[in-house]
Amino acid sequence: MGEVSLPSADESSDDFPEHEDPPTYVTATGRIVAIGDLHGDLLKTKKALQIARIAEDRSGQVVWTGGDTVVVQLGDVLDRGDTEIGILRLLRDLDVQARKAGGAVYMLNGNHESLNVCGDFRYVTPGAFIEAAQEFGIPREVAMRNWDGCIQARAALYLPGGRIARELARNPTVLVVNDTAFAHGGLLPTHVNYGLERMNSEVAAWMRRDKLPDDDGYATPPFLAMGDGNSVMWNRQLSRESYANPIDRFHACNMVAQALARVGAKRLVVGHTPQMRGVNCECDGKVWRVDVGMSSGVLNAPAGVLEISPPDEEGGEVVCRVLTEDVMATYDEEALFDL
Numbered sequence: 001m002g003e004v005s006l007p008s009a010d011e012s013s014d015d016f017p018e019h020e021d022p023p024t025y026v027t028a029t030g031r032i033v034a035i036g037d038l039h040g041d042l043l044k045t046k047k048a049l050q051i052a053r054i055a056e057d058r059s060g061q062v063v064w065t066g067g068d069t070v071v072v073q074l075g076d077v078l079d080r081g082d083t084e085i086g087i088l089r090l091l092r093d094l095d096v097q098a099r100k101a102g103g104a105v106y107m108l109n110g111n112h113e114s115l116n117v118c119g120d121f122r123y124v125t126p127g128a129f130i131e132a133a134q135e136f137g138i139p140r141e142v143a144m145r146n147w148d149g150c151i152q153a154r155a156a157l158y159l160p161g162g163r164i165a166r167e168l169a170r171n172p173t174v175l176v177v178n179d180t181a182f183a184h185g186g187l188l189p190t191h192v193n194y195g196l197e198r199m200n201s202e203v204a205a206w207m208r209r210d211k212l213p214d215d216d217g218y219a220t221p222p223f224l225a226m227g228d229g230n231s232v233m234w235n236r237q238l239s240r241e242s243y244a245n246p247i248d249r250f251h252a253c254n255m256v257a258q259a260l261a262r263v264g265a266k267r268l269v270v271g272h273t274p275q276m277r278g279v280n281c282e283c284d285g286k287v288w289r290v291d292v293g294m295s296s297g298v299l300n301a302p303a304g305v306l307e308i309s310p311p312d313e314e315g316g317e318v319v320c321r322v323l324t325e326d327v328m329a330t331y332d333e334e335a336l337f338d339l
Helices: 042-051 085-100 111-117 126-136 147-158 163-168 189-194 196-208 246-263
Strands: 032-035 055-058 061-064 070-073 104-107 174-177 180-183 267-270 280-282 287-289 304-309 319-324 328-332
Touching: 042 055, 042 085, 042 304, 061 085, 070 085, 070 174, 085 104, 085 126, 085 163, 111 147, 111 163, 111 196, 126 147, 147 163, 163 196, 174 196, 180 246, 189 196, 189 246, 246 267, 246 280
Parallel strands: 032 070, 070 104, 180 267, 267 287
Antiparallel strands: 032 304, 055 061, 174 180, 280 287, 304 319, 319 328
């Protein structure tokens, strides 16, 4: 088959408009629901929304039912599954619906979002390449016969300045909702010292391919956001299910306590590392891990989410509940034991 001619990112149609920098601090009046890594699995995404009681599938149309609930998806919508753009569009549409009811839906950028904007497509499935080609305007039957065209289409969409990259620029790297902080991999004192708003702004500028002042090239992402295993997107120090010794655990818990104190939060919610025992907590409730590996491209585990209920009118404590397809477990933060 002949070569497929692809327009540049600037020439392609754009139904994802430009936006300002993503938020860092937001307020929720109702519940907060945290959803972990989705990795291209639309069916599990809909299951997570259903068990969280925030959306229903009505004759093929997903409708917001969460009222003033604020949803935070912890990143890694991309890779390992076939329906990435479909999930992005679903969650953006639900955000529009939610805001009319006083709620909202936020997505964070995880390490797999950053990989794709870097042009690292090693975890992309054939189905997701075809989805990207169709999004770009290549007919499915043509895309299925032209692998080079699929790769070119994905690059045009996902590299900095591309249409999907600019859409991902709307996502925070770190988000604080009331007294709960959210980060894909982890949040350490060094990240807070760098500045959360600064980090969110710089990641967004890189994804949008903003020009630097004085024609000095284009924006680059901060190293602390995605540069190595200590970065916000890649850190696993707070998401491991067991520590080699009590000293390692003490060190991790001490660091997260310092970071939370500096941002005025009481708990941190992370994704990134699939948990073999579902959503769980550590450090006396200061860290909650919500990546349950639900995608069929990861563990195909039962969907699970974390629900954070606001204090009652009498000023009671916040209650965190683990909601799954089968059971609902409740943890009172005043009576937490070390898991």
